[in-house]
Amino acid sequence: MWHGSIRSPEIAEQAAYYGDGFFANHIFWPPEHTRRMVGLYRQRFEHYGHGAADQAIVGLGGHVFMRKNSQDAIREFRPYFDNAPVYGHGPSLEEYMAQTPLTVGSPQQVIDRVLSFREYVGDYQRQLFLIDHAGLPLKTVLEQLDFLGEIVPVLRAEFARLKPPHVPEAPTRASLKAARDAAATEVER
Amino acid sequence: MSDTTAPTRTVAVVSAGLSQPSSTRMLADQLAAATRDALTERGVRVELPVVEVRDHAHAVVDHTLTGFPPAGLEPVMTTLTSADGLIAATPTFNASYSGLFKTLFDLLPEDALTGVPVLIAATGGTPRHSLVLDHALRPLFSYLRAVVVPTGVFAGPDDWAGGAAEGLLRERINRAATELADEVARRPPRRPTDPFALPASFEELLGRGGQS
DSSP states (O other), X not given: OEEEESSOHXXXXXXHHHTOEXXXXXXXXXXXXXXXHHHHHHHHHHHTTSSOGGGSOEEEOOBEEEOSSHHHHHHHHHHHHHHOTTTTTXXXXXXXXXXXXXXXXXXXXXXXXXXXXXXXXXXXXXXXXXXXXXXXXXXXXXXXXXXXHHHHHHHHHHHHHHSOTTSOOOOXXXXXXXXXXXXXXXXXX | OOOTTSOEEEEEEEEXXXXXXXXXXHHHHHHHHHHHHHHXXXXXXXXXXXXXXXXXXXXXXXXXXXSSOOGGGHHHHHHHHHOSEEEEEEEEETXXXXXXXXXXXXXXXXXXXXXXXXXXXXXXXXXXXXXXXXXXXXXXHHHTTOEEOSOOEEEOHHHHTXXXXXXXXXXXXXXXXXXXXXXXXXXXXXXXXXXXXXXXOHHHHHHHHHHO
């Protein structure tokens, strides 16, 4: 169970109340906003007694465009960026990348950027990627999926290496079921 | 002699002139100085941060397109949403406020100016533009639920003749500044609003839901 929010702090509060995961949109807006939202959720998660603030369950979005070489990524994505309804005709691609989590570049650049998110939200459990944005054609989006396949194993390994032992994994259906069965066995004894 | 124990207020000064030097900025500065004098007389210390809209023109447009303030515009928005009073001065373009001036105010969150005393001012190339105050600026700030002081100040070319704003313009500036100072001084300082502050905990929200 996740509660997702773009800008309503009440949703962070709701997620904290139930001890569920909080998913912050984290696209199209500055990281400072996400830092405040996740900070609020973590603080309230602890307040409601579900664990320490840094043990709260956090997920983030993120938008990327990748090519093998960063220059190719920028060159190919720029016309889409410049004309997309959500991006276009305002800040430059470079300004927008500096001000929001948007990352356009090589797979390694995306890995580095994603691993930097934990500097302002703390250790977190899930990362989602927006790859079919700005009017990219299907073929290009499918190629982005291939790049995602390249970077995800690296990200998983790095996140696992960086995560302190007391920070839990995000609960899954399997882990929740196992916990429920274990509790039931405990009662029978 | 400055009294460090005196109550302090902030009056933001928005000037949307485009040229340098700008007659709009000149008018805004004179209104700011007169407001400072009037508040000092009332024993209130005042800070008067100036927002030159031209300096933020690109950021203002970017904000309208992206939905978030670029880094440099964030402090400007904070100034406008936390000030205890506002002096808003614009040149007259095609019988109204300038587009950039309006765009800046279009970016304010709802209720940002509710109950805030505002002094409206404008400059124009001809005295025939003076109705811009009551036909454009006053309705704008009334809509934003600001408290617009009765005297607005318009300055045309004749008002600047002979150098500094003396005579009739000076009188209007002083009258408007006095009205603004009275409104600012009699209100408690504004508390900064935190968009992340929760008005109610989820427990309370559930409780309210149960009672209704």
